[in-house]
Amino acid sequence: MKFIDTEIPEVKIIEPSVFGDDRGFFMETFRENLFERHCNSRPFVQDNHSKSRQGILRGLHYQIKNPQGKLVRVVSGEVFDVAVDLRRNSKTFGQWVGVVLSSxxxxxxxxxxxxxxxxxxTSESAEFVYKCTDYYSPEHDRSLLWNDPTLNILWPLVDGKAPExxxxxxxxxxxxxxxTFA
Structure with missing residues (x-):
């Protein structure tokens, strides 16, 4: 398993070691000791799984209280995944990282x-799974505008059409x- 730094040091890309042959493949998707060394020492308490069709944009979501760290991946299809720093005292406040995640x-x-x-x-459909460090808390759930010109996120919109x-x-x-976070 390889941990790759992004433009925002706390956000990491994780590339698994994949072992495959004509029967299929095997990979570890999580190993606690490596994850703690490179990312976080908090336990995961909730797993989520969603399926969406092409052109759907989900986000940008966060919880202002009971914030969730998320370890995300795609098990079918492809998405453009984005993280935006909302920590006011961070050197990277308001900056974003975007990564293609796919099966x-x-x-x-x-x-x-x-x-x-x-x-x-970006694909015909995608199944997206993620582990969270805190429970979903609807009363603290917030959404940040996906196309805020201040953020200037370069979404790879299919045929340039607005997302659903x-x-x-x-x-x-x-x-x-x-x-935002203090």
């Missing part, structure tokens, strides 16, 4: 607490208006 490249992304997270489905969003994400806050 082909088998990469994972570690998105620590204090970041908004979202993904856009939930009502919550359509009404998301801009970075200037958003609740």
């Amino acid at each position: 082909e490249n088998k990469r994972q992304l570690w998105v620590p607490e204090g970041f908004a997270h979202g993904f856009y489905v 969003l939930s009502v919550k994400d359509e009404n998301a806050a801009s970075l200037q208006e958003a609740d």
Whole structure:
């Protein structure tokens, strides 16, 4: 398992060692001692799994209280995955990292607490799984505007079409208006 730094040091790309032959493949997707050394020492308490079709954008989500660190990966299809730093006292506040995650490249992304997270489905459909360091807390759930010009996220929109969003994400806050972390 290889841990790769991104432009934001706390956000890590994780590339598994994949062993395969004509029967299929095997890979470890999580090893606690390596993860703690490179990323985090908090336990995971919740796993989530979603399926979305092409053009769906989920995010950018975060919890202002009971923040969740997320270890994310794609088990079918491909997404463009984004983490945005919302820690006001950070040198990288308001900056983002974007990574292609797919069932082909088998990469994972570690998105620590204090970041908004979202993904856009570029394949026909995608199944997305992630481990969380805290439980979902709907009363503290927030959404950051996916296309905030201040963030200038370079989403790889299929055919340049606007993504399909939930009502919550359509009404998301801009970075200037958003609740952020001290």
